[in-house]
Amino acid sequence: MLYQEKHRPQLHFTPKENWINDPNGLVYYEGEYHLFYQYNPHGSDHANMNWGHATSTDLYHWEELGVAIAPDELGTIFSGSAVADKHNTSGLFESDTGGLVAIYTQDGKSQQQSIAYSTDKGRTWTKYEGNPVIPNTKIKDFRDPKVSWHEDSKQWVMVLACGDHMQFYGSPNLIDWTYLSSFGKEYPSHIGVWECPDLLYLPVENRSKKEWVLIVSINADGPNGGSAVYYFTGNFDGKEFHPNEKPEDALKWADAGKDFYAAVTWDNTEDTYWIGWMNNWQYAGVSPVSPWRSAMSLARKLSLYEKDGDLLLRQEVITAEGNEEAISFPGATIASGEKESYAISDTAEIDLQLAKTTGSSEWGVTFTTDQGEAFRLEIDQQSNAYTFYRNQGITDFSEDFPAEVKGSLHKKEVKTLKAIVDKSSIEIFLNDGLFTATNTIYPEGTITQLELFAVNEAVQVENITWSKLHSIW
The missing domain is CATH 2.60.120.560 (Exo-inulinase; domain 1)
Known part of the structure; x- marks a missing residue:
């Protein structure tokens, strides 16, 4: 009966069984799109967080591979990202061509950032012996690291969710991180916590330019209740994010529906693609499905549309050609x-x-x-x-x-x-x-x-x- 149950999505990724939530570790590497995700291998509720793993060659058909990164003495494995360290900046690989590095939150006595690396296209992972790479003893919500390479400043940049704001960190090697700046305390909305950030550099349609976009997932206070995703446009100079929007401006919601959350983008792609968790924390734990619980949205290609000086996010849905x-x-x-x-x-x-x-x-x-x-x-x-x-x-x-x-x-x-x-x-x-x-x-x-x-x-x-x-x- 697997994949044939009533209400089982036929076009969207779901695990064979058990709970999933946020997409994690999205990276394209050697012909494969990797989708890691928050996964409970032991039940259909939010607990025992591991990274599950699936791969695709077209962002539409997915093969589930099972648990990728499991908890250890530092805590369970919360959300994070992965990058293709193609020039071995980390020094973790024997070859100069590098491999994959995952950056994730560990939820234990406090929330801290750890890394792991893979030499076999994400099938197995070795945790860095010096974890955590960013320790924490003071902030309750300190999680969901999204890392990308910033070409102008020649460094890896991490944006990290910190309850009611974002923090930026920089690193030459994915191991040694320096605090750069903070953003967002003066902006709405703070009814819920800020989560699952992303920092994008997107083309503006019919313009010979790109603009920076900062993604914020928030739970709760979405436009229709519960969890949702909004975004700022602006400039990132390698240290600080400078938004176009003023604090009194209306929030720009990435998706006005009830069920699009924690969306993040793939690393190492020419165009920019993202995917979201197709659920809402208001009722995620009681949705009437079994033996799986929750699905991912379809993947979407991102760009910006400009009219009268206003920048809006455009999302082009991905389906398989000839399907x-x-x-x-x-x-x-x-x-x-x-x-x-x-x-x-x-x-x-x-x-x-x-x-x-x-x-x-x-x-x-x-x-x-x-x-x-x-x-x-x-x-x-x-x-x-x-x-x-x-x-x-x-x-x-x-x-x-x-x-x-x-x-x-x-x-x-x-x-x-x-x-x-x-x-x-x-x-x-x-x-x-x-x-x-x-x-x-x-x-x-x-x-x-x-x-x-x-x-x-x-x-x-x-x-x-x-x-x-x-x-x-």
Whole structure:
């Protein structure tokens, strides 16, 4: 029954069994994308944290390899990152071509940073005998190191989550670390702790420049309750991060859904890709699935979009080429108060291109099951917002799960809509991934139909395509 259970994702990575949460140690090395992750090998709750391990050649199909790094006398293995030390800056490898180095938090009497290294493409790891490389006795939350090479200052840079702010450290060799600076105490939000940071250098579309982006995961205080990811744009000079946003500015959420958290990027790639944990700490421990608990989002390629001086994160979802059976429908005009229905499968990619809407149009799509359950996305241009309704299906496991999940359109007209439908999730990408919303669902039935509806005025659709996506298992 493994991989065939009710609600088991067929397009998203899950372990065969037991608990997972944050993606860790993302690195591309010698033809493989590595996905490490927080893993409990002994049960379906958050405990006994190890690093689990999976690999992929296309960021879509994954092979689970089991436990990679296990607890020791310093504590359990919390979140962190991995890098390709291609020039053996650490001196941990016999060859000048180096290998993989993992940097992770150990949760024991306090939270400290340790490292391990691998000479066999991440299959086995040797822990550094001088661990921890960054000790800690004072700060309660001192974790989730994300490390990357900063070319301008010729050093490894670590960004570390410290409760209500981030700290930056620098190192020539991944072993000896020097404190550089802190950022964030003057910024919202501090209802929950800051976690799982990342520091990115992303291209700006249609511009001959790049900009720095600082990622912050926060639990709680997300835009729709619970955990979520937001970001700052700005400049990093090798020591300090200088944001474009002022403390009074509205937070920029990477994903307005309820179920996208702890997202971090792969090291050693030409383009920038990331993946998130597809869950929310409000109900992660009681989600109605077994023998696994939790999944990863689909991987996404990142860039920045600039308009009127404002920088927004764009996310292009990754699926496998040639993995689909595409069906196209002719364009349609949906009259006010009317709808059009299309038969689809419950593992599908849906693409809509709109010929034209107005600043006051209200329209959307509904995903309907063979038992009459409806999961609706409504776009309201006049209110500058979209709402995903997931009040149906299995919802009674947590009072925080049923929701009307809202997101901002940043005063931009919606021209394209992509939806990735899986057995227990729907990922929405508007305007080619400029606005995203990731939400888990637990329908009693099977999604079989897509309804396109118009509320207050006609909607003209240029093209409708849906593709049946085959299982990754």
